[in-house]
Amino acid sequence: MDYPELAARTRRFSYGAPRAVTVSPDGARVVFLRSSGPEDPTDALWLYDVAARTERRIADPAALLQGDKDDTDLPAAERALRERLRLSAGGIGSFALDGAGVMAAFALGGRLFRADLLTGDVVELRAAGPVVDPRPDPTGRRIAYVTGGVLHVIDADGTDALLAGEAGVTWGMAEFIGAEEFHRFRGYWWSPDGRSILTARVDESRVPRWHLHDPSQPDQDPTTVAYPHAGADNAKVTLHVLDLDGGWVDVHWDRETYPYLVSASWSEQGGPLLAVLRRLQQHGLVIAVDPRTGETQVHAELADPRWVEPVPGTPVHLADGRVLVGGELAHDGYDSRCLFADGSLITPPHLYVRRVVGRLDGDLVVEASDGEPSEQHIFRIPITHSSAQAQRLTSEPGWHIAQAGGRTIVIGAQTLEHGGAQYAIHHNGDVIGEIASHAAEPPYAARPVLERVTDRRLPTGVLYPRGHVSGRRLPVLVAIYGGPGHQEVVAARARWQEKQWWADAGFAVVSIDNRGTPGVAPSFDKAIHRRFSDVILTDQVDALEALAEKHPDLDLDRVAIRGWSFGGWLSALGVLRRPDVYRCAVVGAPVTDWSLYDTAYTERYLGLPAEAPEVYSHNSLIELAAEPPVRPDEARPMLLIHGLVDDNVVAAHTLRLSAALLGAGRPHSMIPLTGATHMAAGGLAEKLLRIELDFIRRSIG
Known part of the structure; x- marks a missing residue:
């Protein structure tokens, strides 16, 4: 079986692999999700007992549903x-x-289940409606959940009470911007004593309504979504402390000035902590909430003339009561992402801190890069010392993630030496076991050449066909993303598996992480502020030319570019602005007009449309595509692909680009994906591979 078919059947070799790994606070249990095998898409709940060094399945979806309801009916x-x-x-x-990490709550097919992790007993609780995001209180006596935009709490005896709900608003759920752009996927937080809940109320009445319709289903009504596009109104998000006995306290902060709720936490060490940002995200506050009155106090200010980039896992109270905040160190020659406790630096300035993941015997555990952006390692940070220190816990080159609790830490490692992630369980400093993976092994190994080029030291990777003989000139496929928050050049074999298929089809595959991508330094991340297209495309072209000097087998007269989402925008930008470099482009789900993309993401980098119309115009593919090519031979062909029910980058982006290309006489073709969202899941992306390959081969000759 060839790669596209095998990748589709195994969801790119992820079925059967552990995910959502969590360690109980005492370190006695490791809880995770995993399906039974490489072609099984149904994840079950599993537990690894640290003392017994054994794992067992806690909840099997097939047994729980007993054929009554399809778990995909969500x-x-x-x-x-x-x-x-x-x-x-x-x-x-x-x-x-x-x-305590002894009870788990989860939803399955809209039904609510509670699992006792000590006995293995799983019971269904009768909920008031289809369940979303159930969470037990810290004491384990109750479970909160959302149904129909209404927040409920159910007791262990099955007594269900509506805690908050009203027509036209949602309670306990993250709004679109919170989830999509700030990765805050939840909308409520239990108090440590389990007697009250800090809850988000989301009013989307001011947000523009957009209508998504799949023309292949003319008998179905369009889906209407509240979509806050650049310059438009956002959802109004407020916070309230709700007591289980009916008490209600509003949380007070200047929501008009700081409308974005980026994160929230509530621990035993202190009351709720919030991180909030101004609309353009150049200034923010870390504020402490008094849950009895709802009054707030500013604990720290966050500021950057470009934009504030919070560190996931912060702000949070430390065990000694100090507040941990993520920030940047940009003076005395330093250029790094760091952690501060009540203003004191606690991580070494050479680290690029990516995420705070937990506590290991009282110390912090963080994911960070240290000079090499293609690698991520795990560091233990003592919080009792006066000077910033760090102990690196991983040594093998690669991409590492972790979860920790008590004296147990689970480290997942992806490297260029093996396929998917390998999870090792460490207790008291020793490796005591692993979480087995049932995922399929890819049919071949991918071994890119990773190096940094140009005076900007841009991270790059080059992948040759297996068995390539030096001296044979190869057409080049630039596989690209290029946008904030994502790296293509990563020292993990799984990230290069599909690219190896392209290489084996006869290409030298090149990936380049331009300025604007994470992992190098804050100044590298933020060089794109208000000048997306100029900085990014310059870096891409310069790096490609530098690679050709190091790799003479790269034929720069035959270069194709391929990307999805931001990468789709960049692919189209490349052939429109630099037809001398790129001969054709596969343009997947691109943002073609930034005024049609969401508020928080777009305004963070480009400003408000009304205040910077020239910035939006300069970065628009629509305006660029509408200009006829200077010479007919510079009209490079494009293959446009878009899901018709994409609610993130709506299909209007590609439809408008197609219209502009047609009006200017520019060659292109388009594949509309019926029923597909932005992920193009269900094997669609893999089915497209051969079509894309045929297009590129015909286009570059």
């Missing part, structure tokens, strides 16, 4: 949440633990 809110999470697996999508 509530609309659950489908939307999975889209924001980029989650296409079936079965149990997520779970939440109580404070």
Whole structure:
């Protein structure tokens, strides 16, 4: 079986692999999701017992549903949440633990289940409606959940009470911007004593309504979504502390000045902590909430003339009561992302901190890069020392993630030496076991050459066909993303598997992480502010030319470019602005007119449309495509692809680009994906590979 078919059947070799790994606070249990094999899309709930060094399945979706209901028949809110999470697996999508890590709550096919992790007993609780995002309180006595935009709480005896709900608004769910752009996927937080809940109320009445319709289903009504496009009104998000006995406290902060709720937490060490940002995200606050009165106090200010980039996992209270905040160090020659405790630096300035993942015997555990952006390592940060220190826990080159609790840490490692992630369980400093993976092994190994080029030291990777003989000139395929928050050049074999298929089809595959991508330094991340297209395309072209000097087998007279989403925008930009470099482009789900994309993302980088119309115009593919080529031989062909029910980058982007290309006489073709969202899941992306390959071969000759 060839790669496209095998990748489609195995969801790119992820079915059967562990995910959502969580460690109980005492370190005694590791809880995770995993399906039974490489072609099984249904994830079950599993537990690894640290003392016994054994694993067992806790909840099997097939046994729990007993054929009564298909687990893919999900509530609309659950489908939307999975889209924001980029989650296409079936079965149990997520779970939440109580404070001791002895009880788990999860939804399955809209039904509510509670699992006792000590006994293995799983019971269904009768909910008031289809369940989304159930979470037990820290004491384990109750479970909160959302149904139909209404927040409910159910007791252990099955007593169900409506805690908050009203027509036209939602309670307890993250709004589109919170989930899609700030990765805040939840909308409520239990108090440590389990007697009250900090809850988000989301009013989308001011948000523009857009209508998504799949023309292949003319008998179905359009789906109407509240979509806050650049310059338009956002949802109004407020916070309230709701007592289980009916008490209600409004949380007070200047929501007009700081409308974005980026993150929230509530721990035993202190009351709720919030991170909020101004609309253009150049200034923010870390504020502490008094849950008795709702009054707030500013604990720290966050500021950057370009934009503030919070560190995931912060702000949060430390065990000694100090507040941990992520920020940047940009003086005395430093250029790094760091952690501060009450203003004191606690991570070494040479680290690029990416995420705070937990506590290991009282110390912090963080994911960070240290000089090499293609690698991510795990560091242990002591918080009792006066000077910034760090102990690196991983040594093998690659991409590492972690979860920790008590004296247990689970480290997942992806490297260029093996396929998917390998999870090792460490306890008291020793490796005591692993979480087995049932995923399929890819049919071949991908071994890119990773190096940094130009005076900007841009991370790059080059992949040759297996068995390539030096001296044979190869056409070049630039496989690209190029946008904020994502790297293509990563030292993990799984990230290069599809690219190896392209290489074996006769290409030298090149990936370049231009300025604007993470992992190098804050100044590298933010060089794109208000000048997306100029900086990014310059870096791409310069890096490609530098690679050709190091790799003479790259034939720069035959270069194709291929990308999705931001990468789709960049692919089209390349052939429109630099037809001398790129001969054709595969343009997947591109943002073609930035005024049609969402507020938080677009305004962060380009400003408000009314205040910077020239910036939007300069970065628009529509205006660029509408200009006829200077010479007919510079009209490079494009293959446009877009899902017709994409609620993130709506299909109007590609339809308008096609109209502009047609009006200017520019050659292109388009594949509309019926029923597809932005993920193009269900094997669609793999089915497109051969079509894209044929297009590129015909286009570059």
